[in-house]
Amino acid sequence: HPDASSLGIVGAGVQAYTQLEAISEVRDIEEVVVSDLDDARVAAFIDAFEDRFDVREGSISEAGHCDVLSTVTPVRDPIVGPDDVGEHTHINGMGADAEGKHEIADEILQNAKLVIDDYAQCTHSGEINVPWSQGILDDDDIYGEIGEIIVGDKAGRTTEDGVTVFDSTGLAIQDVAAAHVVYEHAEAEGNGTSFDLLGLA
Template identity: 70%
Template sequence: METLLLDGETVENNAPMESLVDAVEAAFAAYDRGDATMPPKSYVDLPQYDGDFRSMPAYLRADDWDAAGVKWVNSHPHNEERHGLPTVMGTMIYSDPETAVPLAIMDGTALTTRRTGAAAAVATDHLAVADATSMGLVGAGVQSVAQLDAVATVRPIDTVVVADADADRARAFVDAVSDRFDARVGSIAEAADCDVLSTVTPVRDPIVESVGDHTHVNAVGADAPGKHELADDLLAVAKLVVDDHAQCTHSGEINVPYGSGRLTDADIHAELGAVVTGTKAGRTPEDGVTVFDSTGLAIQDVAAAHVVYERASAAGAGTAFDLLGLGRDSA
């Protein structure tokens, strides 16, 4: 049995956002039902290179498919200035759960970008007001594009406000999406007043102090201890949903106020999987601000890889090769 090699462009071409949102939602449901196995993310710290590796394995069983895989991803903040390389690079190994055959080795960077957007869309669908038409973005990088593309599959977004410390980057973002949305550059306060807000920055001092009375926030930027985009007072009054309790309290948006005792478990409404399955309520008429703390889970990677592999296989995309030498054995 051959293995497919899928580069970043092929991954993107076979990762339609609507399909990813459905698959990622199924993954969260499986996790809540106990139909997923996801060991804690493990780290290999490399202080001599100012970086680290992270291993993210998972298995999940959805209604009519199951999947397994592991993502090997790094974070080397000085890569660009020192080596001309991306800060983050990932590789996904997608395997057949029944036989353990590696079905595909694919670019994990494009996969991560797309599945992170899809997770925010799942949260938005369950937590944002039903008639949300405006979206704010704090941060104008690649992930912000994925956030907008994904949220627009679950809400009729027509107005977009983007804020970024780099004015040129913000303008480039607006230019890139203006053929699909009424987009403009604005302040953080203007972005935060939209129906849906996604924050995608690496800051350690909160930059969003308040949002609209019924805004849903996807807090995406915090992925390590000490990172923190939203003011503690804002988090304290919001209906707070996390992707995973352990990850979020350790390295998500809530890690700083949780560590100081400003927030406790009593302030966390639910994990997203419980909201997806209906075990816990999503948005209710009484709700004001809602916040989704998104750290990124291995089940999301596996679900997204399932979509990409199935579509690429059907389209004859990628490069097939005999990784295990099984063809030689049978020759």
């Protein structure tokens, strides 16, 4: 949602920090609810952001009823169930990065507008890999790839959408593109040190 102001995060590790930093760059996030079994991690997360956001600890369901939910855990059995999300929550499934990992209940994935970053990667090791391998999800359940939305071939989230899910495995091309932007910025600002990495100079 363009007017999203609340972010729930399940998992308070390193990825939780980058999720909040990134999402707050593109949405006016005011309220943050973080859920994790490790109280020390939750306390550290709150301490890091309480000067910039209304951030508090909450249950998975409280996090899931925010406008946006990011899941960043390594679990193999879903911890976010259908009753844990709002009617129009957008979910970023970030934690599943290997075969067998699975954070979000199949019922949510089946009923959501499901967007993936890469077909081969997501069906093998993304959030959808387990229900995909079991035949619970198939091609008809996937709305499209994020690239199709970015270039305008498919519409993104609309006001009619209920729950939406983005299954992100992370793509090397995204890393290269981000590195290029950083490099160009550093070069323009005169930052960093040039060196001959490949010994070609």
